Amino acid sequence: MRIGIIGTRGIPNRHGGFEQFVECVAPVLVERGHEVFVYNSSLHPYQGNEWKGVKIIHQSDPEDKLGSAGQFIYDLNCILDSRKRNYDIILQLGYTSSSVWSFLYSGKSVLITNMDGLEWKRSKYSKAVKLFLKSAERWAALYSDYLIADSKGIQSYLWDKYKKQSEFIAYGATPIATSSEAVLKPYNLEKYKYNMLIARMEPENNIEAIIRGHVKAAHKVPLVVVGGLNNQYGKQLKEKYESAFIIFTGAIYDLDTLDNLRFYSNLYFHGHSVGGTNPSLLEAMSSNALIVANENIFNRSVLGDDAFYFENENDVASVLDSELKKEDNLQMLSENQEKILLHYSWTQIINKLELFLTNSLKTKSH
Incomplete structure (x- = not known):
């Protein structure tokens, strides 16, 4: 054709x-x-x-x-x-x-x-x-x-x-084949001791709610925010929230770097609320990320019960203060990898x- x-x-x-x-x-x-x-x-x-x-x-x-x-x-x-x-x-x-x-x-x-x-x-x-x-x-x-x-x-x-x-x-999506902690060094990160999100800087991606939840939580964990900062909303978020614990990297297009950042994160926040099956969500699943997703039909239809969910910044803070650990939720990671192999x-x-x-x-x- x-x-x-x-x-x-x-x-x-x-x-x-x-x-x-x-x-x-x-x-x-x-x-x-x-x-x-x-x-x-x-x-x-x-x-x-x-x-x-x-x-x-x-x-x-x-x-x-x-x-x-x-x-x-x-x-x-x-x-x-x-x-x-x-x-x-x-x-x-x-x-x-x-x-x-x-x-x-x-x-x-x-x-x-x-x-x-x-x-x-x-x-x-x-x-x-x-x-x-x-x-x-x-x-x-x-x-x-x-x-x-x-x-x-x-x-x-x-x-x-x-x-x-x-x-x-x-x-x-393609399940992550190999991992390397060397990817973390330029960002001064330690494995399983940071959370992250990857998103276009738009309000419907709930980026500010995720950030505010991290600011509000008593249990402080660095949040790595990956996404282009060339629009007004992105610039405002960076100016308002950037700190030692809220780290804005800008856009990253190298898939190996992204896969490893997701792989070594403790929690991966997926705030997308509008749209269908989101590519970054599938990539997070294939990178063995423990996912905390915005509660909506699109995310539920992909993740089912193999994720934690939030609706607002208070939910995010509650998830953080429950001190979830990736190593305690290996079944979720396995189920999501299986979904990628079977369906995606x-x-x-x-x-x-x-x-x-x-x-x-x-x-x-x-």
Whole structure:
């Protein structure tokens, strides 16, 4: 198949979940004989025309000049270019700034959209933006030939809301193979004597509640906060809370470093409250992290009873003051590793995606 992938900042991953998904999936599809094209923002640091056999198409992205509005221009440029490429399939990841241009897609290509999470629920958006995002979600759901849901919760929502079937295809993860305490040295950390979180600096990720819980708790344990600090919210958090016990590292993209930081943490806090199956949650499970997650349907559907949960900063403080230890909860770690092997290995995810793309193309052709 000739496959175009739209909706990410590009690969290799320097941004988030969809980029990580493409980084893991696209090269394997190439190895299996497919021709894969990935659209990269002109702002992406990688400027090569090919990466691990994947063709890279660079498109102008004025986000650095226009802010979020630039994303709409970038997506428009990608979609207009896709009309010339004669793709069998266009895999659209997300809809926030692309579905407004859905009518411009070539009808010759099968359009498959991964619907991501419930973007209009994100607390960072104004009422007007939330109204727009609800419309964008509807356009994506109705204009796409086929839909992908990355969680069972999103799959149920799409059927209830739009009466449209979707294929459940989550993200993947790879169980940590080797560990090295040397990773801790640059951060002055000791194994099992710190907690951590990895998240984009957004309010709906409950970062401030996790930090405030650590500040409030009588049992003091360092908290390592990993995530980009280039937005206003991230800068405010760093300015307000950074101390010897609240450590902001900025963004870290090296997966081996992240895996080891998770592996040697005592508790791993996952505060994401909006969206489907979150990639960083699966990576925490595969890194043998003892997880304390925000209480919501998306996290519960993945973790079940193999995690501790919180709703607010007081819950976080209570968890900390109970002095949970990783070594006392080995069964949880084992169960989560088993989930990765059974349901979320990259091989299974790629097999499922490839089959869905193949069947979608056949069905549309007929």
